[in-house]
Amino acid sequence: MQAAELAEQYPLVDIDADALEATRILARGRLPGLVVTERGRPYAVLAGSQVVKFLVPDYVQADPSLARVIDEPAADRIAARLRGRTVREMMPSKPTKLPSVDRDDTTLEIAALMAREHTPVVAVVRDKRHNLEILGVVTAARLLEQVCHVE
Secondary structure, three states: OOOHHEEEOEEEOOOOOEEHHHHHHHHHHHOOEEEEOOEEEEEEEEEHHHHHHHOOOOOHHHOOHHHHHHHHHHHHHHHHHHOOOHHHHHHOOOOOOOOEEEOOOOOHHHHHHHHHHHOOEEEEEEEHHHHHEEEEEHHHHHHHHHHOOOO
């Protein structure tokens, strides 16, 4: 099966999009991460765990025992850290590149790329050489569904 046949629609967010809205897209879709674009081209994968890391204050990350002493109303306000921020600000210093495949790449080519790049998602593009026009994505779940003949 070729990439174009495996591709599915997946929310795309621009790197300069509002961080709170992007996080809501992630949460509503129960997605493992966001596909981030820059000027319409594949850019990176922003893992949900990175968004969570952005939300948790540095002092709590440094000393997790502090999480126990912060009351729930204060914890509920953690999302306020996203207001006025962009997806770019949530990205790690070395973002996980969003690999791409041509529409006619095979299942094995996609699997090899996912394995090599340690990514659960790849973009399917019309012209890989120029990384143009995302047609959809292939997720690891979709690939495994095809390979294992899951219905």
